[in-house]
Amino acid sequence: MKQFFDILRFELKGYLKNKVFVVVTVLICLIIAISLSFPRIKDMFNIDSSAKKESTQLEKILIVDNTGENKQYLETALSAAMPNNEFVFDNKSLDEAKLLVNNDEYASVILIDNPTSFTYLVKNLGMYDVTSDIVKEIFKTNYRLNQFNNLGVSPQQSQSIFLKDIDVTTIETGQNQMNNFFYTYILMFMLYMAILIYGQLVATNVASEKSSRAMEILITSAKPTSLLFGKVIGSGLAAFIQMGSILFSAYIFFNLNKAYWANNFVINAIFNMPLYILLYCILFFVLGFFIYAFMFGAVGSMATKVEDINTSSMPITLLFIIAFLIVVMSMSSGAVDNTIMKISSFIPFTSSMAMFVRICMSVVPVYEIIISVVILILSTLFIGYISAKIYRVGVLLYGKSPKLGSLIKAMFHK
């Protein structure tokens, strides 16, 4: 046991003393701190930025109204809907208009042929370009008002008909997936990154001990189980410390700037996650991490050179990515309780993510959670045991990889 703790301490110290590890952690915390303080910082420079805004030119949009009937209405409606644009009315042909847009004289051109159709001309249609939708809405409203007017309904009456909204009350007896989606996604993504990055680090760590030939001393000084468990748990703690500092700095800086985020639905949804979710996250992170880290350790022990790690750890990485995709796709479709997710939440390689997401976004019976966790714990122990066996045999094999048969034979040789 003393050996195991010596190894654990040495491995963990290796991470904490590593400059890259420290710099990356501090950098991420810093980025989070700045992002969460951004509204406050922006406020401090507000006077400057409003002055700047006035000096910047407004985007010009050319309106070619061939009907000639709607200028006044359009001008008021457009200016109200898009205050950041300047609208110019002029008569141009389609070709002239194209040329103007191409030469960047106007951001876009709207050619109106009749009250129910128009052409929208733009050089590059942006992903989030909503100009044509806004204009369409304005036209629609205008058309309806005119039609109602013709039928003898006064503009005020039709206005009130249009503006009437329906009150909706939603009561969730389970989970609010809309709220939970964001924090579930963030936590799961952290889980995914941590397992993949630290798993790979375990593999590289083992392989580099092998290639630097420190292994023969290690294996004759310490038990292979102590070595592998010490390494895996040491890496796990390092990952935990990193994730912990990131979450902690996020929590601190959110609370410092809480007032500035009061109206942000996403940010509030994330930081108001219930405590039990965080606890489940820790549980599934620990178990999910270990099951993969043990496998990565075993793979590392089979590699001859550090460069081999990328190829030999591919099957594990792929398995993990598939698990991730299943969960993410189910999450975005909203059907987190579909059959494949239910099955996945009991398979040890996928359950850490699948069960976690189901707990976050749906209501899972307690017995299912217990079964899933028990399966995961037992499989982790089993994989740890097998990995230590592979590790013991693998670390001293140089040159070509052994055949599966001889490997299994060697593993169980006393």
Added chain:
Amino acid sequence: MKLELKNINKSFGENHVLKGISLEATSGKALGVLGRNGAGKTTAIRIVMGVFPQDEGEIFIDGKPIDRKHINFGYLPEERGLYPKKIILDQLVYFAMLKGMNKTDAVKSVKHWLDRLNMSEYSNKKLETLSKGNQQKIQLIVTLVSDPDIIILDEPFSGLDPVNAKLLEDIVKEELAKNKLVFFSSHQMNYIEEFCENIAILNKGNIVLNGNIHEIKRNYDRSKLIIAAQNLENIKNNIDEESFIEKDNLIVQLKSEADKNKFLNQIVSKNLDVDEIKVFEPSLKDIFVEYTEESI
């Protein structure tokens, strides 16, 4: 303490590396295993260390089957290598602690050995910044830091300059004086001859010669004499026996071992001026070549 290897067999696939070797080493005396490249020296050592198991045969410590958990081994593997990117002091303390020492003792012992090997100035450097020879010395500290009872050195002299080789030799002698069991392999005869009482020559997986180095030499033909003198030519011309000059000596071949006194009488009666006369003993190198030559 006595370490015994009995009838050890080991194969790697088709390759029968050790063919039933038996060896014995005792505390206070060094056992040197000699052999050409690929003779099976490292395999034998790795089996003793439990790096991999033997196919057949047994290893005993003081007559009981070996229990590696209760023996403090110091092992210098043939494949040298520690952590290149870690601070020397840190990793030495780590290796000492893996051997069961507590931190205080480990630090104390590491400092003692760094000092003994004149390496104290490097203690806070990364291993990779050191020269190869100095890295070897650090590796030697890993071997000795836990004050082991059994010291196993696989090719300890490779890569050391003469000064460092002398240092290692002194250290091994000190350990032997402390009644430690030293077992090592080498193909550098001069070092083995220097402080090994017992040798075993391993050839193609078999022990071809095993025993006390002096006894082995004594068992050789003792009918050859080696003479040192100021005027070798004069002696050569005045004696009856067959002789030739080799380097600065005259080698005389007697008809039989019993003729030694007869030859001495001849020297005295002819009043030949002689500095030294002794029986010609083969060097370890000669013996080694004789036993392993057929496989060249």
